[in-house]
Amino acid sequence: MKLTDLTTRAGEWLRGIGPMSEIVISSRVRLARNVSGYHFLSKCTRHQRTTIEHKIRDAILGASISPKTLYVDLQDAPEVDRQLLVERHLISKPHAQSEGARGVAISESESVSIMVNEEDHLRLQVLRSGSQLEEAWEEINEIDNKLESTLDFAFHPRFGYLTACPTNVGTGIRVSVMLHLPALKLTGEIEKVFRAAKDMRLAVRGLYGEGTEALGDFYQVSNQTTLGKSEEEIISDFKGVVIPKIIEYEHHARRTLLNDRTAALDDKVFRALGILRCARLMASEETLYLLSHLRLGVNMGRVKDIDIRTVNELFLMTQPAHLQKLIGKKIDGDVRRAARAEFIRHRLNAA
Amino acid sequence: MERPGSAWLNFMNRKCDNCKSQATVHLTEIKAGKKVEKHLCQQCAEQQEGIPAGTAHTPINELLTNFVLAHSQGAKELTTNAVCEHCGMAWPDFKQGGLLGCEHDYALFEKDLTPLLQRAHDGATHHLGKVPVRRGGSGVPMKRQADLARLRKELQKAIEGEDYERAAKLRDQIKTAES
Secondary structure: OOOHHHHOOOOHHHOOOOOOOOOEEEEEEEEEEOEOOOOOHHHOOHHHHHHHHHHHHHHHHHOOOOOOEEEEEOOOOOHHHHHHHHHOOOOOHHHHHOOOOOEEEEEOOOOEEEEEOOOOOEEEEEEEEOOOHHHHHHHHHHHHHHHHOOOOEOEEOOOEEOOOOHHHOEOOEEEEEEEEOHHHHHOOOHHHHHHHHHHOOEEEEEOOEOOOOOHHHEEEEEEOOOOOOOHHHHHHHHHHHHHHHHHHHHHHHHHHHHHHOHHHHHHHHHHHHHHHHHOOOOOHHHHHHHHHHHHHHHHOOOOOOOOHHHHHHHHHHOOHHHHHHHHOOOOOHHHHHHHHHHHHHHHHHHO | OOOOOHHHHHHHOOEOOOOOOEOOEEEEEEEOOEEEEEEEOHHHHHHHHOOOOOOOOOOHHHHHHHHHHHHHHOOOOOOOOOEOOOOOOEHHHHHHHOOOOOOOHHHHOHHHHHHHHHHHOOOOOOOOOOOOHHHOOOOOOOHHHHHHHHHHHHHHHHHHOOOHHHHHHHHHHHHHHHO
């Protein structure tokens, strides 16, 4: 399995299927772990960093975490490849941009990725489409157990799993769901989500995690508390309380739009579709904004001749690194915007 | 995927709104329907808000909980001047960078870390979750840990209800369970 294989298809989690996928794009569980006997990364020399990377790489590849596992050495990888992995949510932006020995292991389905030498020695992630947090937790727990048989993770009876940043200590778990909330944005009620999240001590972030904007009406909601609660408790809070509450808000906003502002709703949706089908230059931010309205229209049955999978695929493939991989060379400026517009026109007019 | 973002560093190193020394008094006021947050050092708080030095900014429950916890764990010296013999980390370095240097730092700086952890983790001070098999776990949360968590919750409640007799009993139970 090679990295270029990734560009030809959408990852498992972006197929746009799975429970409640009209609102819940994906479910993610990640665990932060460090190997006992080695410094955390901020206190590592270059040599120690390399030693840790080799040790963990061997452990991952030896643990047969999936039938086929791809390991990418990020120290040597070209920038476009690192960007591609960020766009597919397989590595974080800081991991793409940092320096020194580091890598990522990816399962064939792309549902599992393990970052090596990010902020902690290991960051395990399971990403699934739709609302599947329990399944994601079961899978990641199993992988964690497999790795634990060869790696001795830093652990303290009182503090739990020890992490470089004390905000992750304890379970080391970060549970998050990516939500598409265009109706709440259109009705001006998105603040309700922020308030509810704050009450429940959750963080709301943009498309690519911390410090990123909520482009395309995508919001990532995640837990902030990792100490004093079990993994199961954190997940069941999400599944039983957080997700249903926000989904109910969005459904309510969608009903309001449909009942009271039908013409305005259709105008948003079909105006977006019109531009996407005809424009000759498309910037990435505008693309996200228009695709968001189109996705709303398709999910609400206002647009009938476009499959939701086409829309989901466009979200992924129109990102800068994906476009460049498809075209096979580095492009930017108007050349890239023209290529993006052409790709979108082709997909939407063929549909 | 999360970095020690600016929020985390701000949280640890909040400066006094007035004189830029370390803020220890945090006030939230509602003025004309708007929430106003103030962060002051002890001295400025005394002068501006008439808050006496000492304990006024800490809720009584928190003080008592800290007191009881400190005694249930055996009081330790403050670690502000300590330097980790393994990784060389010192408390001021951590406050600046937001990241610890090695696994031993948690035990070394336990006393200083506890209030930070409580604020970052909704009051929690103890792990309650998976324990690695090689550290005596079963790969799933252990019952003993669940019991401890229940006892700590009850202790918190007893303190909130000012039932100190019960709190003392619970504290002893926690001590026994922890040993």
